[in-house]
Amino acid sequence: MAPIFQDVNLYCLLPELVLLTGAVVLLFVRGAGRGSAALPVAATTVIVALAAVPLLWGERAVGFGGMIVKDNGALLAQALLLITALVSFAAAADALPERKNNGEYYSLLLFSLVGMGIMTAAGDLLVIFLGMEILALSLYVLVGFLKVVRAGMEGAVKYFLLGSVASAVFLLGLALTYGATGSTQLVAFTAPATMPALLPAAAVLLVVGLGFKIAAPPFHMWAPDVYEGAPISVATYISVAPKIAAFVVLLRLAGESAGPGREALTGAFVFMSVAGMAVGNLAALRQTSLVRMLAYSGIAQAAYILIGLPALSAGGAAAVSFYLLVYMFMNLGAFASLAHLSRRRTGTLRIDDLAGLASRAPGHAFALAVFMIALTGIPPTGGFFAKFYVFKAGIQAGYLGVVLVAVVATVVSCFYYLRVVMVMYGEEGGAGLRGLPAGVTMLGAAIGVMVVMTILTGILPERFLQAASAAFPLLAAGM
Amino acid sequence: MTLYHFLGLGLLLFAIGAAGFVIRNNAVVLLLCIEIMLNAVNLILASFARYLYGAEGQIFIFIIMTVAAAEAAVGLGIVIALHRGHGTLAMNRIKDLKG
Amino acid sequence: METAIFWGLSFCAVAAALAVVFLRQAVNGVMSLLALMLVMAGLYLLLGAQLVALFQLIVYAGAVLVLFVLVVMLLNLERKPARPLLYPGKPAVASLLALCGAGFAAILRWAPPPGGGPMGGAVKPAxxxxxxxxxxxxxxxxxxxxxxxxxxxxxxxxxxxxxxxxxxx
Structure with a gap:
């Protein structure tokens, strides 16, 4: 008889198991809207999963023969993902139509969290692929969740079609990796290959397939349509969570690659970064709709983060994870503000609609201004240090040209980010915004926290950077 | 027969699927093109399993088949909802969103 | 004998794939994909993967394709095929892609196997x-x-x- 496999270590999947249980329970929750138990159950599940993170911290729990490696990097990413989910819950409670605010919505969101938890902790390409698919299938449906909205279905179908092609490209990369090395484990990248000629092609295909999740060229065109068509709470979530998960996978790929695969990988990162900066910034300049502007700005932000990936030897891993942390705070804040301002509106919020917001809702105007300044990269916000560390790592690793492009792109980005601030503070009497809700809401509180954290990461960047580099000790030391 | 014959056929099929995805206009046909691409990947995996590494590759194929089936189910659901909302599946006519 | 079967099957596979891409009506495309699935099952048999061939028939031809047929029938697509056939403005990109694929396939086909070894034609037992x-x-x-x-x-x-x-x- 064959030996029974002994390495079934469910402990290393503790947060995922909690989330999965919650997702299944939510399918049985009846009703929708305020009276329903859906939101409390979902929030409780996420908080319990969040509580499991410190429990596992520092243990580097390994299970299933190295297919799951729950190290500190994975746990840090998971904590960020769960916080993102909580903020998107607050947005959903405010902005989703009552009838659609039901158990299925939260169930699919928890499924996507399971997928991302698997992705960030995976040590095997096939496990990464399955995590990606669990994430993708739930998000496709969430984007089209309000089926009555035509734009929503359009966003969903575009997201689905491009996403499926990106998965097929990733799979081709997986197949070629298997052909080259005889294994799909990430550690096999460094082992001597049977057919080394296939490795560069495999590495490029894997990265391009993952690039869909971070909206990097050539799979970036979905972002504006999906953000505009999806419910705003889902757009908030998609603009942050999948990017964090995909960047952790990219960090692992970049850290494990060697030889010919490494050069191809570096080339792919540089190409995606430069193309993303060009496309994102130039298109963002022309936008009148706030959400589309933020979508193109998200493409550009992902391109800045990509600079840190080929520069792992110069502390790129810490810089990337610090940038991800700050990106979460500022982009989540910007989208949460957008969700707050555009709730119960039909049609998209144009930038000109914000005119005079400073006099009518000074608190929200201030918050949105802080997020815009942080996204530009102006001190004393965290956005400045995020860019600074990534650029510094890029220069030290010898990618001066890319960093110069990024600096020019940052200057260009001032125009569209600061235009929002100018409109809010400089112009009078926009007709677009009437009847903002008064009082403190859950979403308002979340926006407040994001403002504080955005500024705090700018005041004490060293603290956060140290925490980030402690999360990826192997990558920081080994490369 | 060598590994290269099967590898070449697989890559050719993948390229045909990708080209079809880029040029066709009907959402259902785009789904069909994605299926061609996934099948091409399966063929490549099977040939690696046959000529180089043995059993493992076949397990990957089973998993990819399952994923393809799940993707097709969700994708066809989206297509049905799209058809209900827009009354067409021609991608060039489905563009309310721009900028 | 095996060589003849391989060339016959791969010719059918490429023809079926091209038919999916170029046939106007969605239902014809689905039927061509069914043909492709059957040919693929043949190729799997040639590769000594009998179980995979079986699953290909049961899962793909039996379940997934039936789903496609059902949806095409449900939506009555054949009455008004999507016009235009091709997405406006993309054929150039696509022909480039197809050329890349054909070139890649050609390189692989005529590239000399590196120093005998596993590439020569020796197979692993099924x-x-x-x-x-x-x-x-x-x-x-x-x-x-x-x-x-x-x-x-x-x-x-x-x-x-x-x-x-x-x-x-």
């Missing part, structure tokens, strides 16, 4: 089904379990998507 099962349920147990999570999420998603807008039960 694994017994028992071995596959043991691999799947011991070493790759996690992958198997994750697939079930994926199917659950897909089932929930498909139900949410295909339900009529006003219907909540």
């Amino acid at each position: 694994p017994p089904i028992e071995q596959l099962a043991i691999d799947l349920f011991t070493e790759r147990l996690l992958i198997f379990e994750l697939t079930s999570v994926l199917l659950l999420a897909a089932a929930v998603g498909a139900i949410v998507m295909s339900r009529k807008a006003g219907d909540l039960s």
Whole structure:
């Protein structure tokens, strides 16, 4: 008889198991809207999963023969993902139509969290692929969740079609990796290959397939349509969570690659970064709709983060994870503000609609201004240090040209980010915004926290950077 | 027969699927093109399993088949909802969103 | 003999794939894909993967394709084929892609196998089904379990998507 496999270590999947249980329970929750138990159950599940993170911290729990490696990097990413989910819950409670605010919505969101938890902790390409698919299938449906909205279905179908092609490209990369090395484990990248000629092609295909999740060229065109068509709470979530998960996978790929695969990988990162900066910034300049502007700005932000990936030897891993942390705070804040301002509106919020917001809702105007300044990269916000560390790592690793492009792109980005601030503070009497809700809401509180954290990461960047580099000790030391 | 014959056929099929995805206009046909691409990947995996590494590759194929089936189910659901909302599946006519 | 079968099957496979891309009506495309699936099953047999060939017939030809046919019939697509056939302005990119693929295939076809070794045509023995099962349920147990999570999420998603807008039960 064959030996029974002994390495079934469910402990290393503790947060995922909690989330999965919650997702299944939510399918049985009846009703929708305020009276329903859906939101409390979902929030409780996420908080319990969040509580499991410190429990596992520092243990580097390994299970299933190295297919799951729950190290500190994975746990840090998971904590960020769960916080993102909580903020998107607050947005959903405010902005989703009552009838659609039901158990299925939260169930699919928890499924996507399971997928991302698997992705960030995976040590095997096939496990990464399955995590990606669990994430993708739930998000496709969430984007089209309000089926009555035509734009929503359009966003969903575009997201689905491009996403499926990106998965097929990733799979081709997986197949070629298997052909080259005889294994799909990430550690096999460094082992001597049977057919080394296939490795560069495999590495490029894997990265391009993952690039869909971070909206990097050539799979970036979905972002504006999906953000505009999806419910705003889902757009908030998609603009942050999948990017964090995909960047952790990219960090692992970049850290494990060697030889010919490494050069191809570096080339792919540089190409995606430069193309993303060009496309994102130039298109963002022309936008009148706030959400589309933020979508193109998200493409550009992902391109800045990509600079840190080929520069792992110069502390790129810490810089990337610090940038991800700050990106979460500022982009989540910007989208949460957008969700707050555009709730119960039909049609998209144009930038000109914000005119005079400073006099009518000074608190929200201030918050949105802080997020815009942080996204530009102006001190004393965290956005400045995020860019600074990534650029510094890029220069030290010898990618001066890319960093110069990024600096020019940052200057260009001032125009569209600061235009929002100018409109809010400089112009009078926009007709677009009437009847903002008064009082403190859950979403308002979340926006407040994001403002504080955005500024705090700018005041004490060293603290956060140290925490980030402690999360990826192997990558920081080994490369 | 060598590994290269099967590898070449697989890559050719993948390229045909990708080209079809880029040029066709009907959402259902785009789904069909994605299926061609996934099948091409399966063929490549099977040939690696046959000529180089043995059993493992076949397990990957089973998993990819399952994923393809799940993707097709969700994708066809989206297509049905799209058809209900827009009354067409021609991608060039489905563009309310721009900028 | 084997060589003749390979060339025959690969000719059919390429023809079927091209038919999916170029036939105007969606239902004809689905039928061409069915032909492609059957040819693929033949190729798997040629590769000594009998179990895969069987699953190809049962899962793909039997289930997935039937789903496609059902949807095409449900939406009555054949009455008004999508016009235009091609997405405006993209054929140039596509022909480039196809050229790349053909070039790549040609390089692989006529590239000399590097120094004999495993490329020469020696094959691994086809694994017994028992071995596959043991691999799947011991070493790759996690992958198997994750697939079930994926199917659950897909089932929930498909139900949410295909339900009529006003219907909540």
